[in-house]
Amino acid sequence: MARNPFRSEAEAYRFLLLTVGYVALIVVAAAIATWLGVVVFVVLTAAVVVLWVRSRSNEPAMRPAVPTHESAEDERHILVIANETVGGDELLAILRDKSAGVNEQVLVVCPALNSPVRTWASDEDGARSAAQERLDASLARLRRDGVQAQGEIGDGDPLQAIEDALRTFGADEIVISTHPVGRSNWLERNVVGAARERFDVPITHVVVDLEADATVL
Amino acid sequence: MSAGAEAQHAAHPPVAHKSSRVDAGTLGMFLFIASEVMLFGSFFTAYFFIRVVNHEPWPPPQFHLPVFVAFVNTVILVTSSFTMHWALQSIKRGNRAGMKAGLVLTILMGLAFLLTQMLEYARIGFNPSDGAFASIFFGLTGLHGAHVFIGLTLLTVASVRAFRGHFTPEHHHGVEIAGIYWHFVDVMWIVVYASIYLL
Numbered sequence: 030m031a032r033n034p035f036r037s038e039a040e041a042y043r044f045l046l047l048t049v050g051y052v053a054l055i056v057v058a059a060a061i062a063t064w065l066g067v068v069v070f071v072v073l074t075a076a077v078v079v080l081w082v083r084s085r086s087n088e089p090a091m092r093p094a095v096p097t098h099e100s101a102e103d104e105r106h107i108l109v110i111a112n113e114t115v116g117g118d119e120l121l122a123i124l125r126d127k128s129a130g131v132n133e134q135v136l137v138v139c140p141a142l143n144s145p146v147r148t149w150a151s152d153e154d155g156a157r158s159a160a161q162e163r164l165d166a167s168l169a170r171l172r173r174d175g176v177q178a179q180g181e182i183g184d185g186d187p188l189q190a191i192e193d194a195l196r197t198f199g200a201d202e203i204v205i206s207t208h209p210v211g212r213s214n215w216l217e218r219n220v221v222g223a224a225r226e227r228f229d230v231p232i233t234h235v236v237v238d239l240e241a242d243a244t245v246l
Numbered sequence: 247m248s249a250g251a252e253a254q255h256a257a258h259p260p261v262a263h264k265s266s267r268v269d270a271g272t273l274g275m276f277l278f279i280a281s282e283v284m285l286f287g288s289f290f291t292a293y294f295f296i297r298v299v300n301h302e303p304w305p306p307p308q309f310h311l312p313v314f315v316a317f318v319n320t321v322i323l324v325t326s327s328f329t330m331h332w333a334l335q336s337i338k339r340g341n342r343a344g345m346k347a348g349l350v351l352t353i354l355m356g357l358a359f360l361l362t363q364m365l366e367y368a369r370i371g372f373n374p375s376d377g378a379f380a381s382i383f384f385g386l387t388g389l390h391g392a393h394v395f396i397g398l399t400l401l402t403v404a405s406v407r408a409f410r411g412h413f414t415p416e417h418h419h420g421v422e423i424a425g426i427y428w429h430f431v432d433v434m435w436i437v438v439y440a441s442i443y444l445l
Binding site: 038041049151 | 273324327421422425433436444
């Protein structure tokens, strides 16, 4: 099955060959009988749609070739993926626990959540600046607690953000922070499950209830 | 900030933020071809509307289309996609002569297609003012012909650059983009030919 025919000439060429085959089958069937042409058109079109949907649903299961990493015994590299919950108490507590007694390196990646239209138009400045503000506040709290943390803004797709980060930051562990079930778009999209399938790195899921935190405060 | 850093900052605009998923060049080509698909879609809508509301045999008996000549033209255009693909594969392997030959052959076949279409228009025996079928026939095939002309222009530019040695196995974006467009023009012709001449 051809992939996006706009990405490269080779894919466009493959798409052309598939089109030739698709149209030729319909024309031959229609030459035999009009109703047969319609049937072949419907069957082939349905088959193409099914194959396309399947190929899209299989995409998250593909394991990207990201470099693996093994730290020394007294070192721990932790990759944190969090957006609105990046300053949550639960997340900060877990990071403090995981950093205790080891020489930790924490990289906090804050995906710049954006609307699909803005993402396609590469208009990410607003989303990035909002994510940057949350990230700065979170990093300041972590550093106050003695955690060696760095941060960066990632792709709006959390899985893509993890993949991008793993290429430059060898992580022993990934921590994904989300809102509770029912309020989390990431949980609805099964981001944690997809990340566990996709990356060969232990993943910890932290639920941060910002509303409860605010009530306690 | 140091003076050097300030000077560097002043000399270049800041790098634009963009998603790592959507390459700007790919997005541009996608949007362009999407607009072209919509343009062709409007012509196909008109064609099938006329065909559905017309209860006579299709095409109307007074119109005779040169199916075989159009088939030969189709073969020429599809073959030109092979040579286009060969041109790109050649430069990817560092074979500049293959790229140049592929581009020149593609242009020659594109010209042959256009010339054949012009001869077909001259001898077809009806003109755009001879009813709805004639109008949409010339509209659809003419629209496609215009796209072949645009494709040939892109290929000519790519060829000139190829003969000047602008492309390398690592940098051949000019050939790649022209190739994607050329294949798109071919795909559109397959649909136009099947719809108008065969079905």
